Amino acid sequence: MVDDVTRYPLTGRFLMGRTRHAMREREKELLESSITEVAEYDRSHLVLVRGELAERSTLLIEGYMLRTIEEHGRRYIVGFHVPGDFVDLHAYALKRLDHDIVTLGPAKVGIVPHERIGHIHENEPHLSRLFWFSTLLDAAIQRQWTLKLEQLKASRRVAHRFSEVWRRLEMVGLARSNGFRTPLNQTDLADMCGTTSIHMNRALSELRREDVVEFRRGLVIARDRSRLESFGDFNPDYLYGGGPLGVQHELDGTD
Amino acid sequence: MVDDVTRYPLTGRFLMGRTRHAMREREKELLESSITEVAEYDRSHLVLVRGELAERSTLLIEGYMLRTIEEHGRRYIVGFHVPGDFVDLHAYALKRLDHDIVTLGPAKVGIVPHERIGHIHENEPHLSRLFWFSTLLDAAIQRQWTLKLEQLKASRRVAHRFSEVWRRLEMVGLARSNGFRTPLNQTDLADMCGTTSIHMNRALSELRREDVVEFRRGLVIARDRSRLESFGDFNPDYLYGGGPLGVQHELDGTD
DNA sequence: CGTTGAATTGACACCGTTCAACGACAGTGG
DNA sequence: CCACTGTCGTTGAACGGTGTCAATTCAACG
Numbered sequence: 227m228v229d230d231v232t233r234y235p236l237t238g239r240f241l242m243g244r245t246r247h248a249m250r251e252r253e254k255e256l257l258e259s260s261i262t263e264v265a266e267y268d269r270s271h272l273v274l275v276r277g278e279l280a281e282r283s284t285l286l287i288e289g290y291m292l293r294t295i296e297e298h299g300r301r302y303i304v305g306f307h308v309p310g311d312f313v314d315l316h317a318y319a320l321k322r323l324d325h326d327i328v329t330l331g332p333a334k335v336g337i338v339p340h341e342r343i344g345h346i347h348e349n350e351p352h353l354s355r356l357f358w359f360s361t362l363l364d365a366a367i368q369r370q371w372t373l374k375l376e377q378l379k380a381s382r383r384v385a386h387r388f389s390e391v392w393r394r395l396e397m398v399g400l401a402r403s404n405g406f407r408t409p410l411n412q413t414d415l416a417d418m419c420g421t422t423s424i425h426m427n428r429a430l431s432e433l434r435r436e437d438v439v440e441f442r443r444g445l446v447i448a449r450d451r452s453r454l455e456s457f458g459d460f461n462p463d464y465l466y467g468g469g470p471l472g473v474q475h476e477l478d479g480t481d
Numbered sequence: 482m483v484d485d486v487t488r489y490p491l492t493g494r495f496l497m498g499r500t501r502h503a504m505r506e507r508e509k510e511l512l513e514s515s516i517t518e519v520a521e522y523d524r525s526h527l528v529l530v531r532g533e534l535a536e537r538s539t540l541l542i543e544g545y546m547l548r549t550i551e552e553h554g555r556r557y558i559v560g561f562h563v564p565g566d567f568v569d570l571h572a573y574a575l576k577r578l579d580h581d582i583v584t585l586g587p588a589k590v591g592i593v594p595h596e597r598i599g600h601i602h603e604n605e606p607h608l609s610r611l612f613w614f615s616t617l618l619d620a621a622i623q624r625q626w627t628l629k630l631e632q633l634k635a636s637r638r639v640a641h642r643f644s645e646v647w648r649r650l651e652m653v654g655l656a657r658s659n660g661f662r663t664p665l666n667q668t669d670l671a672d673m674c675g676t677t678s679i680h681m682n683r684a685l686s687e688l689r690r691e692d693v694v695e696f697r698r699g700l701v702i703a704r705d706r707s708r709l710e711s712f713g714d715f716n717p718d719y720l721y722g723g724g725p726l727g728v729q730h731e732l733d734g735t736d
Numbered sequence: 737c738g739t740t741g742a743a744t745t746g747a748c749a750c751c752g753t754t755c756a757a758c759g760a761c762a763g764t765g766g
Numbered sequence: 767c768c769a770c771t772g773t774c775g776t777t778g779a780a781c782g783g784t785g786t787c788a789a790t791t792c793a794a795c796g
Contacts, residue, residue: 277718277725295628297714302631304624316620319613322726324621324719348606355602358574358613365571365620366579368627369559373550375630376557376675379751412775420631425752427776443774459552463532464579470532471577634783667743680784682744698742698793 231399234258236287236336239310243397243467244363245356253353256346261285261336267329269409273314274327280317282339286310289333290408294417295325303418305368306391310398316361318343331409363466370464375420378459381429383419385458388439388446392454393462405439405447415441433457486654489513491542491591494565498652498722499618500611508608511601516540516591522584524664528569529582535572537594541565544588545663549672550580558673560623561646565653571616573598586664618721625719630675633714636684638674640713643694643701647709648717660694660702670696688712 230246231238237257240246249257264287267273273284273291284291291313293305304325307313314327318340347354367390374386391408395401410418416426433439438457439448448454463469485501486493492512495501504512519542522528528539528546539546546568548560559580562568569582573595602609622645629641646663650656665673671681688694693712694703703709718724 293624297628297632300632302628304627316617319610320617320621320721320726324726325624347610351603355574358616361613361617361620362571362575365616365623366575368620368623369548369580372559372623372627372630373552373557375627377552377555411773422753423775424754424777428752431776466575471575471579666741677785678742679744679786682742683784686744 230254236261236264237285239287239398240285240312241356241360242310242399244472245359245466249353249356253350253356256350256353260338260342260346262339262342263337264334265337266334267332269329269331271329271333272326273329273335274317274323276324276326277322279322280314280320280340282337283312283315283317283343284327285312285315285336285338287334287336290330291333291335292328292330293325294328301417302420303414304371305364306387306418308391308394308398309400311364312357312360315343315357316364318347319361330414366464366466374459380419380421380425381432382458383421384415384426384429385433385438385454386460387415387418387458388441388448389455389458389460389462390465392446392448392451393465393467397465397467404449404451405445407445409444411444412441485509491516491519492540494542494653495540495567496611496615497565497654499727500614500721504608504611508605508611511605511608515593515597515601517594517597518592519589520592521589522587524584524586526584526588527581528584528590529572529578531579531581532577534577535569535575535595537592538567538570538572538598539582540567540570540591540593542589542591545585545665546588546590547583547585548580549583556672557675558669559626560619561642561673563646563649563653564655566619567612567615570598570612571619573602574616585669621719621721629714635674635676635680636687637713638676639670639681639684639696640688640693640709641715642670642673642713643696643703644710644713644715644717645720647701647703647706648720648722652720652722659704659706660700662700664699666699667696 230242234254237254240257241249274280286307286309288309291307292303295302295304314323317323343357346357374383378386392401392406395406412426412430413423416423419426421429430441433441437449439446439454463471466472485497489509492509495512496504529535541562541564543564546562547558550557550559569578572578601612629638633641647656647661650661655661667681667685668678671678674681676684685696688696692704694701694709718726721727
């Protein structure tokens with residue numbers, strides 16, 4: 227898979243760790259060549275605005291992106307993306323989004339016109355099914371967020387988020403052995419976990435005190451990863467990475 | 482649209498109030514004929530189990546269905562479906578789900594083998610795009626749940642849920658002018674809103690006391706609908722029903 | 737008319753918000 | 767080099783929202 231990142235520098239991480247192995251070589255080439263433009267954005271760059279008619283979608287190459295909704299003067303983060311994610315592919319079928327797409331830190335993205343996606347959708351059923359899968363994967367992650375918001379208190383929620391991001395980064399080959407780096411600050415974390423930055427601060431110091439995980443200036447470090455994951459009640463199945471839900475072989479053959 | 486329900490008694494409510502107008506007559510016929518079996522289930526019937534390989538999907542014709550996750554001896558409701566919803570269409574691309582699909586009250590469903598969906602996916606790009614849209618609509622609803630869990634207290638969350646279900650029923654022609662009927666009980670509502678049944682009870686009596694909405698034995702009645710919706714901070718845009726996000730004309734023409 | 741499941745109520749502890757204030761640090765310009 | 771400034775992180779105290787346990791009432795149904 228490391229090979230794919232060098233061979234397909236723009237799209238090599240798409241579905242990596244999931245069903246990328248089901249992609250044929252010509253599909254990988256087709257996807258890579260569908261990117262008509264590469265852009266580098268600063269932090270907090272608004273890529274797609276809620277309600278705006280979308281005519282292209284964005285595949286994240288480097289950095290992080292968020293899905294945000296601003297309401298009552300407060301920003302809520304309803305999605306988090308790592309390299310390899312086809313961030314707003316769903317805009318192809320929805321046309322207009324109910325949320326904003328925004329960069330977190332500086333980010334490098336590939337842009338795919340909907341015309342190209344339409345062509346793939348009409349002529350490449352196997353690849354287009356993988357596209358569909360990828361948007362449903364985002365939905366599964368969303369579902370898990372809903373679940374964890376319902377059942378965990380703030381400190382466990384952060385632990386869950388950290389566990390998730392760590393795994394997702396690992397799947398695309400971007401995690402360290404003892405943690406990961408992210409431009410998130412405590413306010414961002416609060417906006418992701420449905421709490422206030424003040425309470426997030428207390429939650430983080432609880433995690434530090436209990437030796438679950440350490441968060442400092444965008445560096446997440448855990449001495450014992452399994453301790454972090456069990457504190458956050460994290461079960462990676464919903465990431466569809468090869469566990470009991472993973473699509474191991476079903477999508478392999480011809481469609 | 483009432484016409485569609487009589488002409489297509491099984492699938493006439495699919496995407497009704499959304500992009501159904503973009504469906505061609507032969508697509509409606511094709512969908513109707515894709516249902517190879519109609520089943521009637523009792524309440525709490527398990528239609529699809531988490532982790533199980535799915536080979537067919539279920540379109541809800543009458544009644545209600547839920548997406549649930551059981552963890553730590555408690556059940557969490559992460560999705561709610563009304564007639565016309567293609568409840569587990571996403572199982573076509575995901576193969577295995579991370580949650581259960583279950584009936585709430587008694588329900589009548591149409592079953593579509595994935596073979597048929599595969600045929601449509603490969604040969605009917607326009608219809609298959611509407612399928613994709615429908616799964617993304619579920620995702621948008623999920624996103625809104627995440628948002629409201631983050632920002633509202635329990636009593637306002639219920640008000641939001643009531644507003645949503647009311648609108649969704651209305652879209653498929655099944656609401657009353659002053660409310661709607663549902664087999665939900667207070668425990669179900671609690672499981673949907675991420676709270677306990679005891680607290681849900683207090684939330685409901687607050688809503689009654691404040692004259693926002695009345696919930697009794699599965700009957701939801703509001704004297705003033707706009708009061709309910711504003712109390713629940715409800716904005717129907719995310720339901721893609723013709724407001725600013727609705728796909729009014731884009732999907733009309735040939736694909 | 738008794739049984740059963742659902743709804744209701746009170747008391748109490750914990751979780752989380754809010755407001756206000758303070759501390760740590762990096763970047764900037766004098 | 768230092769003072770200034772802004773952002774981010776930290777802390778305390780008061781208050782409101784929610785979970786928990788236990789007990790009671792209510793409605794439906796055989």
